[in-house]
Amino acid sequence: MKESDKSLGVAVLGCGSVGSQVVRLLQEQAGDLAARVGAPVELVGVAVRRLDAAREVEVPEGLLTTDAAALVARDDVDLVVEVIGGIEPARGLILSALEHGASVVTANKALLAEDGPTLFEAAEKAGRDIYYEAAVAGAIPILRPLRESLAGDTVTRVLGIVNGTTNFILDKMDTSGAGFGDALQEAQDLGYAEADPTADVEGFDAAAKAAILASLAFHSRVTASDVHREGISEVTAADVASARDMDSVVKLLAICELRPGADGGEDAVAVRVHPAMIPRSHPLASVREAYNAVFVESEAAGQLMFYGPGAGGSPTASAVLGDLVTVARNRLAGTRGAGESAYAARAVLSMGESRTRYHVAIDVDDRAGVLATVALAFAEHDVSIQTVRQEGRGDDAQLVVVSHEATDAQLSATVAHLRTMDIVRDVTSVMRVEGVAE
Template sequence: MNDGDGAQQRALRVAVLGCGVVGSQVVRLILEQAGDLAARVGRPVELAGVAVRRIDAPREIEVPDGLLTTDAAGLVAREDVDLVVEVIGGIEPARTLILSALEHGASVVSANKALLAEDGPTLFEMAAKAGRDIFYEAAVAGAIPILRPLSESLAGDRVTRVLGIVNGTTNYILDKMDTSGAGFAEALAEAQDLGYAEADPTADVEGFDAAAKAAILASLAFHSRVTAADVHREGISEVTAADIASAREMGCVVKLLAICELRTGLLGPDGTEDANGGEAVAVRVHPAMIPLAHPLASVRGAYNAVFVESDAAGELMFYGPGAGGAPTASAVMGDLVTAARNHVAGTRGSGESAYADRAVLPMGETRTRYHVAIDVDDRAGVLATVALAFAEHGVSIQTVRQEGRDDDAQLVVVSHWATDAQLSATVEHLRGLEIVREVTSVMRVEGGDE
């Protein structure tokens, strides 16, 4: 992999795939910081080309003459390309281009969360076969350094839980609902006006974006292959102003959380530890109430934060801008410098760590708590009937309160820890009761020890 003593000062050439919000900032930083990059890498770093869909499209920066090309496949296959930065997103053609780049001897830096969450193992296997690197810090939480701490800084520790706000759009919407009393539709419209939400916000508000990031976080934290399909996903489109108000009354705030947990002490059907030593991974994305005292509760606006719990280090918090051209480009450039240094030294990074091969628990086996708001008939015996419904499914009630009278009577119940399957069955039971007019809100409650 070393170019030999006679070629030590040959410039490392970088191909950039995409010149949109992030790609244009990567190009700018490579051009503006050429001197610093050369000093940090030990070799000059220069652009070999920038692949785009249209040469004449308007761009935030001026790309030097001769660098723009619409032939991405040809660019990544060039013999003089040492490093490829992929910031076009999506599954194809990104996957084909990355595999080709690795096959032709280039290391890759990617910000492609969707591809990594769907087919990361294929990319890692090709990188290992080619003896090259693939780095992807920018795929999760923008500028926040979280993937490398999980894979390197905490490599000698045992991570037990990762809890994160990893989508700035949804955090802005929920924060707006909390601070102004706005409904979901109103807060979403404002987020779109400010550029925090896309015209089609589905990937953000329905949790697809966060689910892909959760899969990547869980894979690194627990040394097991987790895909986006393994992640239980719920969005925030059903969160109401009443949910936000109820959370406030409980001393909580509502956040869309990516939750990755290492479950231990699990038993198989015969009552003994299962094949994975009684361990499995639980990964989910959904709105949840968290206490105001929790560090994630204070994350406001479009910011992101990831809270990590481990055996030796204890509790760690990573916070910062989770999106945007310049912040995300910062993460890309950090990976680019590392990949370039490895290229110069003739080494490569540690690659994928999936030795634990832990199973992913079905959502029904995940343990959590519920906040349930129930419109009920205001008559004697209602509370007892509701309590019996919880008891029949093995769910203990932590608190219960009644709000309103007569036609406005409502019970608000917060459960103790139970499996999601038990809690879901309880809610369905409640919906079938004669005394229940409607189960108006169901939301999980996170934070605190089980």
């Protein structure tokens, strides 16, 4: 380890929208960073795919390299910042950096959600840090509060809007009445959505973040494959309008919660990502455009909410630099921060065991006895109805049913039953309802 009167060498892997801002901040705030860390923090190399690519910031001559593997193995590299994303080569580079004695700061949500334990074990073996605040919700400090500030509390639920693209789309559908396609096109025109928006609109991005949040909140290993995932591409303008009629909005939510285990056994973890209706009175309902927010419930602290820009080069770089300062301080002090906490090793419930409320829109024949027959179908699967609204439309009618809390398996069985009934022309919409006390 270097002495405090010597500089700490930093290697940055990737120089895209986030990496370029990390490079800029390292240069512009060098004096302040040295004062905060207790030693100069010196940028010694930036790994890129192409040396001649256009960049948002000017990288000092001689620092660019296409040989990332050689960079992380250098003796003068004490800290590695990984912002290239994806699984490989990021995983191999991080493992190599740790093996060669560097501490790591990463924003790689996909890798952490798929293979976080391998990284944490490598860091433990090397006696080095791996920090990753920037992997979830951009500039919003949410992972460190879960890992440190709430370490003495019992977190029971984490409910979040953790993808700015989908929040922008759903917000536009709510405020303008636009359909999904038009709202997506506007998001792409404004740069909020990629040309291929699949990772965002189908919920893959949010699912990776949900796995990380659940792992930290409940001290258990949760991977992206454990997360039930549904995107927003099937959300219609009619769904959004129906939510508005209930004084609610539709949001893509990442939901992580503790639930009683089978037969009253040990608590288990339920993790899911899907669109849901939430009342406009709920704090998350006011989260507009591309912003993110995470709502945390715990036994002692009660309800906490973290809000801010959830993506973008500069906001994400802010979170990276915050981790970098902490890791650098630990390096100087000869210590390391808290590693993985997975002691609880709780089981992860299947989606069928998850419980919530439901909004179901059903096109039916408009004749006597239909409502009673539909209600009986719900009762047969132990799904209790809270409210029902009927609208006549000539020869047919629409029933809008809002249930009390039930398991996903019960609701799925109810919907399957409804679709076999002669009086039911179509089940046009099934959407979960969150944020409402029973």
